[in-house]
Amino acid sequence: MPELPEVETIVRGLRPLIVGAQITDVEIALPRMTLPSAEELRARVRGSRITAVHRRGKVIVFELSTPSILTVHLRMTGRLLFDAARTAATRVRISLDQAHHLDFADTRTLGRMTLLPAESRWQDELGVEPLSETFTPSLFGSLLAGRGRAIKPLLLEQRLIAGIGNIYACEALWEARIAPERRAATLTPEEIHRLHAAIQRTLQRAVDLRGTSARDYVDAEGMKGGFQNVLAVYGRADAPCQRCHAPIVRMVLAQRGTWFCPRCQPIERRRS
DNA sequence: CCGCCGCCCTGCTTGC
DNA sequence: TGCAAGCAGGGCGGCG
Numbered sequence: 110m111p112e113l114p115e116v117e118t119i120v121r122g123l124r125p126l127i128v129g130a131q132i133t134d135v136e137i138a139l140p141r142m143t144l145p146s147a148e149e150l151r152a153r154v155r156g157s158r159i160t161a162v163h164r165r166g167k168v169i170v171f172e173l174s175t176p177s178i179l180t181v182h183l184r185m186t187g188r189l190l191f192d193a194a195r196t197a198a199t200r201v202r203i204s205l206d207q208a209h210h211l212d213f214a215d216t217r218t219l220g221r222m223t224l225l226p227a228e229s230r231w232q233d234e235l236g237v238e239p240l241s242e243t244f245t246p247s248l249f250g251s252l253l254a255g256r257g258r259a260i261k262p263l264l265l266e267q268r269l270i271a272g273i274g275n276i277y278a279c280e281a282l283w284e285a286r287i288a289p290e291r292r293a294a295t296l297t298p299e300e301i302h303r304l305h306a307a308i309q310r311t312l313q314r315a316v317d318l319r320g321t322s323a324r325d326y327v328d329a330e331g332m333k334g335g336f337q338n339v340l341a342v343y344g345r346a347d348a349p350c351q352r353c354h355a356p357i358v359r360m361v362l363a364q365r366g367t368w369f370c371p372r373c374q375p376i377e378r379r380r381s
Numbered sequence: 382c383c384g385c386c387g388c389c390c391t392g393c394t395t396g397c
Numbered sequence: 398t399g400c401a402a403g404c405a406g407g408g409c410g411g412c413g
């Protein structure tokens with residue numbers, strides 16, 4: 110569930126708390142959630158300092174003085190918690206100096222923590238940052254060109270655009286008034302512009318509201334976000350559309366729950 | 382390369 | 398009331 114806005118919120122909260130801190134120990138309760146092995150990761154990380162914290166797509170990146178890079182992908186139910194109490198979901202605890210600690214907790218254990226060499230090219234497979242200036246309407250159009258797939262699952266492809274997940278794909282398509290199953294290559298230039306703007310507006314608004322706490326998400330200090338209060342379609346089956354009052358519909362598209370307004374987002378291209 | 386499918390994983394919700 | 402199925406879904410391997 111943590112998508113770009115949630116990960117950005119976590120990183121912003123974490124940065125002033127842990128940059129400069131020294132890692133005194135690493136306890137790994139569930140070894141299959143880390144790479145390399147628990148012993149190797151612990152040995153390599155202990156004693157190093159955290160020199161920077163940032164984000165790429167949905168991935169949280171810790172730069173270490175070793176030098177090396179520690180990445181965390183939260184997947185569905187992962188959390189990074191500063192100075193939190195240990196729970197059944199606590200999978201990795203990073204002890205810091207000054208008696209602080211950072212926990213990687215994850216109920217469903219789908220998340221991953223990976224230690225990489227500083228020169229690793231791990232980002233090469235990730236697409237454009239949707240809130241960066243690089244993400245222009247024309248670049249977006251080129252990503253969609255020749256794609257026979259439905260637009261919604263395409264928005265989830267991290268190789269194309271890094272950071273959009275199911276919530277913001279649904280919300281951006283509603284904002285742009287485009288049906289989730291529209292074939293990407295059939296979008297008109299005007300629709301591409303509209304969807305591009307909707308992606309940026311939706312993500313930026315969600316960052317401003319500190320993310321969506323639809324189910325599990327909380328930030329590094331355990332606080333919920335605010336975007337769940339303004340969701341237009343995600344998780345809102347049968348509720349009236351905020352624009353036209355038609356009931357929101359849930360369907361399954363490419364194995365994902367998909368919410369949309371059948372009146373505002375008609376499958377047939379609107380003539381006007 | 383492209384697109385689609387199943388799998389991973391646990392806990393909450395739903396329905397009989 | 399109890400239990401099983403359904404659902405949440407990002408990423409990845411496998412396949413055509």
